[in-house]
Amino acid sequence: MLTVGKLMIVIVIWAAAPLLFGSLWKKCGTEENGGMIRVYLMGSVTEWALFFLSAKWAIISGKSLRELCVIWLVWLAVSVLAAVALLALRVRAHGLSRRKPKPGRLLALPVLIAAAVLCGGIKQDEYTVEEAWTMYATDTLYEYDAVTGRGAGEMLSFERQRLKERAEAPIEAYYAANSFACKWNPAKFIRLVLPVFLIPFYFGVYQAWGVWLFGESRGKRTAFQVIVWLLYGLALVSEQSYIFGIFTNCWNGETLFFAGLAPFAALLVLEEKDRKRRIAQYLACALAGQLLTRDGFFVMTFLWGTALLAERIKEWKR
Numbered sequence: 001m002l003t004v005g006k007l008m009i010v011i012v013i014w015a016a017a018p019l020l021f022g023s024l025w026k027k028c029g030t031e032e033n034g035g036m037i038r039v040y041l042m043g044s045v046t047e048w049a050l051f052f053l054s055a056k057w058a059i060i061s062g063k064s065l066r067e068l069c070v071i072w073l074v075w076l077a078v079s080v081l082a083a084v085a086l087l088a089l090r091v092r093a094h095g096l097s098r099r100k101p102k103p104g105r106l107l108a109l110p111v112l113i114a115a116a117v118l119c120g121g122i123k124q125d126e127y128t129v130e131e132a133w134t135m136y137a138t139d140t141l142y143e144y145d146a147v148t149g150r151g152a153g154e155m156l157s158f159e160r161q162r163l164k165e166r167a168e169a170p171i172e173a174y175y176a177a178n179s180f181a182c183k184w185n186p187a188k189f190i191r192l193v194l195p196v197f198l199i200p201f202y203f204g205v206y207q208a209w210g211v212w213l214f215g216e217s218r219g220k221r222t223a224f225q226v227i228v229w230l231l232y233g234l235a236l237v238s239e240q241s242y243i244f245g246i247f248t249n250c251w252n253g254e255t256l257f258f259a260g261l262a263p264f265a266a267l268l269v270l271e272e273k274d275r276k277r278r279i280a281q282y283l284a285c286a287l288a289g290q291l292l293t294r295d296g297f298f299v300m301t302f303l304w305g306t307a308l309l310a311e312r313i314k315e316w317k318r
Contacts, residue, residue: 018043037204049287116195142167171253
């Protein structure tokens with residue numbers, strides 16, 4: 001029963017909440033060309049942005065992991081209740097969507113998830129698991145070095161600076177807080193549970209790109225997905241160590257940013273024309289990007305700024 005309870009918490013945070021938040025984006029007019037998995041993409045980005053705001057305030061205020069977990073769960077509960085209320089109003093006004101799901105598109109997901117679970121942790125060159133475990137064990141937020149075990153008071157100045165820089169992209173705190181919420185060993189949670197929810201995010205990103213590139217041509221979209229995943233699979237047989245290996249460490253912040261969020265954000269820039277929705281998407285992606293990597297906010301700002309500049313140049317030439 002305890003394990004079932006843990007799984008329910010994980011499913012609510014990593015599946016139900018993203019789908020709920022993504023449905024709100026659909027209400028606001030975002031085109032969901034990829035079906036429910038596209039809803040999951042926008043919902044996941046929204047949830048990451050919400051957590052970044054919570055974590056940033058907790059880190060600046062010197063809160064513990066336990067306090068961050070409470071803040072995050074309360075913030076998440078309020079957001080979920082607000083989303084449920086808004087969706088109820090939408091259903092009352094417009095009725096339920098009649099779109100039928102197409103499970104055939106997702107047949108490859110179990111294979112990809114199994115590969116990520118089996119290969120997770122090999123050839124990795126990052127310490128996400130160790131840092132999340134350190135926070136979990138000490139009930140702190142970026143106060144101990146995961147490699148040496150030394151606290152901030154025992155570190156040299158450059159080591160304290162390095163610890164401060166890692167806190168600028170608190171992806172490890174996100175995993176530690178989720179592990180703490182369900183009382184799950186962070187190592188097991190990250191390596192065994194996260195691939196189940198993160199691989200669909202990567203898969204959905206390239207599915208959405210396939211729809212944008214090839215439209216209704218199902219064969220071309222399938223070939224596109226096969227090529228993408230074969231390219232990512234090459235890292236498993238290469239003698240070199242790749243930090244951006246989806247199968248070996250899909251949870252790594254930089255991997256998740258450059259192989260997942262950044263391509264999805266580029267697609268949003270190409271698709272969205274409404275100014276208000278574009279601003280909302282930019283804020284969500286920028287905050288989510290900063291959660292994943294130190295330069296995430298800058299990269300997203302540069303991406304949207306470049307798109308805006310290109311549009312202005314086109315208007316000027318007319």
